[in-house]
Amino acid sequence: MDIQRVNPCANWSDATVFNNMVHFVEIAADVEGNMLSQTEQVFAQAEATLASVGSDKSRLLSVTIYVTDFANVAVFNQAWQAWLPEGCAPSRACLKVELADPAYLVEIAFVAAVKS
Numbered sequence: 001m002d003i004q005r006v007n008p009c010a011n012w013s014d015a016t017v018f019n020n021m022v023h024f025v026e027i028a029a030d031v032e033g034n035m036l037s038q039t040e041q042v043f044a045q046a047e048a049t050l051a052s053v054g055s056d057k058s059r060l061l062s063v064t065i066y067v068t069d070f071a072n073v074a075v076f077n078q079a080w081q082a083w084l085p086e087g088c089a090p091s092r093a094c095l096k097v098e099l100a101d102p103a104y105l106v107e108i109a110f111v112a113a114v115k116s
Contacts, residue, residue: 001018001019001039003016003017004017004018004053006024006049006052006053007016010068012025013053013102015049015053015112017053017114020086020113020114020116021111021112021113021114022049022050022055022110022111022112022113022114023109023110023111024046024049024109024110025107025108025109025110026042026045026049026067026107026108026110027042027099027104027106027107027108028041028042028047028104028106029041029045029103031101031103031104031105032103033090034075034105035075035098035105036075036079038104038105038106039075039076039079039105039106040079040106041055042106042107043057043079046108046110048111050053050110050112053112054114054115054116055112055114055115057083057084057085057088057112058085058088059112059113059114060084060088060089060090060110060111060112061111061112061113062090062091062092062106062110062111063089063090063091063092063093063094063109063110063111064066064092064094064095064096064099064106064108064109065092065093065094065106065107065108066095066099066104066106066109067094067095067097067105067106068096068097068098068099068105068106068109069096069105070096070103072105073078073094076094076106090111090112
């Protein structure tokens with residue numbers, strides 16, 4: 001089975017698909033916003049990426065959430081619960097980190113099943 005790389009460049013691909021699974025990472029495009037704004041941007045981008053490879057948020061298998069301040073986790077969790085379809089929560093880890101740009105508040109690595 002071939003590996004499908006979506007929009008590859010020298011440092012990364014927007015997504016990689018192998019064995020009916022997609023792996024990708026999202027970060028807010030507009031970093032001027034607060035945690036809720038950045039989280040909603042990440043979710044919208046994730047939905048677009050999932051759709052582009054024949055998947056959707058109900059097929060998420062695992063996520064790794066990177067936040068710069070645990071004080072923002074409650075806001076994130078509220079948005080997360082509203083975004084996910086009921087009964088479709090993936091396994092997840094949430095880590096406090098320093099991201100590449102201090103304006104970034106959240107970054108999420110996603111793994112999802114692709115419809116075959």
